[in-house]
Structure formats: C-alpha cells, structure tokens
Amino acid sequence: MLRLLIFSVLVSIALSFVEPEFDFSRIGRDEFEAHLREHGFSEEKIRQILPEQVEPNRSGKKKNRAPVPLKNICRFEECAPREKLDVSECGFKMSRFQNVNWVVTPVDPGNTRLGLLNAYSRLSDYLHGANERKAYLKRGAPAISTLGYNNKTGVITGIDLAIYLPYELNHTLPAPTNTNVFLEQWGEFAVYSRAFGELKFGDVPSPSLYVKKQLKHLDQALKNANITKYVRYDGLFLQAEYNIFGLYVFGRQRDEVMRIDDAEPITRTRIVDN
Numbered sequence: 001m002l003r004l005l006i007f008s009v010l011v012s013i014a015l016s017f018v019e020p021e022f023d024f025s026r027i028g029r030d031e032f033e034a035h036l037r038e039h040g041f042s043e044e045k046i047r048q049i050l051p052e053q054v055e056p057n058r059s060g061k062k063k064n065r066a067p068v069p070l071k072n073i074c075r076f077e078e079c080a081p082r083e084k085l086d087v088s089e090c091g092f093k094m095s096r097f098q099n100v101n102w103v104v105t106p107v108d109p110g111n112t113r114l115g116l117l118n119a120y121s122r123l124s125d126y127l128h129g130a131n132e133r134k135a136y137l138k139r140g141a142p143a144i145s146t147l148g149y150n151n152k153t154g155v156i157t158g159i160d161l162a163i164y165l166p167y168e169l170n171h172t173l174p175a176p177t178n179t180n181v182f183l184e185q186w187g188e189f190a191v192y193s194r195a196f197g198e199l200k201f202g203d204v205p206s207p208s209l210y211v212k213k214q215l216k217h218l219d220q221a222l223k224n225a226n227i228t229k230y231v232r233y234d235g236l237f238l239q240a241e242y243n244i245f246g247l248y249v250f251g252r253q254r255d256e257v258m259r260i261d262d263a264e265p266i267t268r269t270r271i272v273d274n
Contacts, residue, residue, distance in 0.1 A: 067195040068242075068253040076244045077141035078166035085190065091221025096190045096264065101165045101173065101271065103127070105181045107145070107158030113208070116145060119161040126181050127163075131174035140164035142240040142256075149215065151234045156208050159236070162186075175272045183272040190264035191238065192231065193256045194218040211239060215257045222259065230262040 033046055073079065080100055087094035105122045108115030120143075122130075127137045141164060148157040162184070167173065173183050196214050219233050238258040260266065 067197040067255070068244075070195075070242065070254065073141065073242045073244055073254060077242070078138065078164075079141050079242070080164040080166075087192075087227075089221065089225045091224070092192050092194050092218055094190065094192050094261070096188055097186070099169065099185065099187050101167060101169065101171075102144075102162040102184050102186055103165055103176070103181060104160055104162040104184050104268075105178075106160045109148075109157045109159070112147070112156055112158035115158045116161060119158075122178055122181050123161065123163050125178065126176045130177045130181075132177065133174040135174055137173075138166050140166035142242045145239045145241075147237055147239060148235060149212070149237055154212065156212065173272060182270055185269045185271050187267035187269075188264065189266040190261035191258040192218065192222055192227065192261065193240070193258040194221070195254055195256045197254065211255075211257060214255075218257050218259060231259050232262065233259075236260065 037046070070079070081098040083096045083098065085094040085096060103123055103126055105119045107119045123143075127139050129136060131137070143161065143163045145161050146159040148159055149155070150157075165173065165183075169185065176182065194214055194217060196210075215237060222228070222231055223233075238256075238260065240256040240258060242254040242256075244253055
C-alpha cells in the first residue's frame with residue numbers, strides 16, 4: 001500500500017510539470033512518437049529520445065541506457081545556457097553555466113529521498129500558481145539537486161533543489177506564497193560533469209547507489225586527468241536532471257553528476273523576499 005501511494009504521488013508530481021496543451025495522462029508511446037514525427041524528427045532522433053525498452057542481458061540484469069544528447073532534449077525544453085569548455089577528457093566534460101534565475105527550495109536532510117519528492121511538489125506548486133500573481137510560469141531545464149556526500153559513511157544528504165526559470169534576468173518574477181520557496185539569481189559557475197541515462201534498477205538496490213557509482217567514476221576520471229587543484233572530492237556535488245517535459249513516463253532521459261570547480265564557484269543571490 002505504501003509503495004502504491006508513493007508511486008501515485010510520483011506520477012502526479014511528474015504530470016504537474018507538463019505544459020497544459022500536453023495531456024500525457026492520455027497519451028501512449030505510439031502517440032508520442034507520432035507527435036515527434038509531426039515536428040520533423042527522424043526515426044534515428046526518435047530512437048535517441050525514446051530508446052527501446054530496456055532488455056535484460058544474458059545475466060538477467062537490465063542494461064544501461066545511454067543518456068539522451070543534451071541538444072535533443074533542449075529542442076523541447078528551454079535549457080539553461082551552458083558553455084562547453086575545452087577541458088573535457090574520457091569520463092567527464094567541463095562546462096560553464098551562465099548567469100540566470102532559479103526557483104529553489106530546501107530538502108529535508110533527514111530523509112533525502114522523501115525530501116526531494118516534497119521539494120519537487122513545492123516547486124511545482126510555485127510554477128502552477130502558488131505565487132503572488134497566481135500565475136502559471138514556464139519551467140526550464142535542468143532541475144539541479146545540491147547534495148552532500150560523505151566518503152567515509154557513504155551517506156548522501158539533500159540540501160536543496162532548484163529549477164531553471166527561462167526568463168530574462170530583468171523580468172520581474174512573482175514572489176512565492178510558500179515561505180520555503182525562494183527565487184535566486186546564480187552567477188556564472190563551472191562544473192565537471194558525467195552524464196548517464198536510465199537508472200540501472202536491475203543491478204542496484206536503490207537509485208542513490210547508482211548515483212554514488214557515477215560520482216565515483218567522475219572523481220576517478222578527474223584524478224586520472226590530474227584535475228585536483230580546484231575540486232573537493234568530499235562534500236558538495238550536484239545532480240542535474242534533464243527530462244523532456246519533466247516526465248519519467250518514458251524513462252529518465254539524461255542525468256548528470258557534477259563537481260563544482262572551486263575556481264568558479266556558484267554565487268547565489270536572493271532576488272525576491274517572501
């Protein structure tokens with residue numbers, strides 16, 4: 001019963017991020033593929049966006065899906081401007097996020113998984129009218145979780161969750177009505193990132209273990225490239241989620257674990273006091 005309740009809440013939150021003209025509660029995979037074709041997507045591009053269902057390998061475990069290319073997702077989503085830098089090697093890429101606005105809410109550190117779920121709900125409420133104007137606001141990509149990781153205990157702790165708001169910096173955004181939701185302007189910041197696709201539920205008991213595995217791969221790749229001066233390998237990291245229409249109906253299309261470059265850290269400025 002508890003699992004059914006959690007699943008129902010997850011689905012309702014996912015659907016709350018959809019633009020009004022797309023009712024995915026009544027659309028199946030075939031209809032969505034037809035929608036992509038109508039908008040000029042080739043069969044190859046459709047396969048990249050909606051890979052075939054994950055098939056078990058010979059050991060009976062599910063195989064990973066490759067992450068959907070960022071440019072494909074950003075054809076549907078308004079993605080936060082991000083500059084690719086020339087410090088990319090096997091296992092990671094470096095990029096710089098530009099100065100933009102985000103809507104942010106804290107995550108309960110006592111229960112990160114449930115805390116993230118509740119955080120998504122609060123941000124969704126803000127985008128769908130829980131603001132001083134009762135306005136429906138555009139949602140951009142990605143959603144970025146700021147997380148803490150303790151190498152000794154292996155515990156991931158939630159800190160906050162942010163969603164990119166695709167509006168000009170001088171655009172006056174309505175103040176949230178929830179006192180735990182804030183509007184912030186983040187200055188330029190640089191990250192080292194590793195992308196991954198569908199979570200490998202067949203091989204790990206929880207998504208958090210898979211995220212830890214990806215973070216470990218990222219850290220090892222950075223160390224192999226002798227990038228150690230401006231990166232702390234214990235403490236904060238980011239998890240960015242890029243999903244077309246914010247949905248998980250057809251699987252998680254692209255996630256990224258990120259280490260912040262301390263030479264270009266995030267500066268966060270509260271832009272609306274509620």
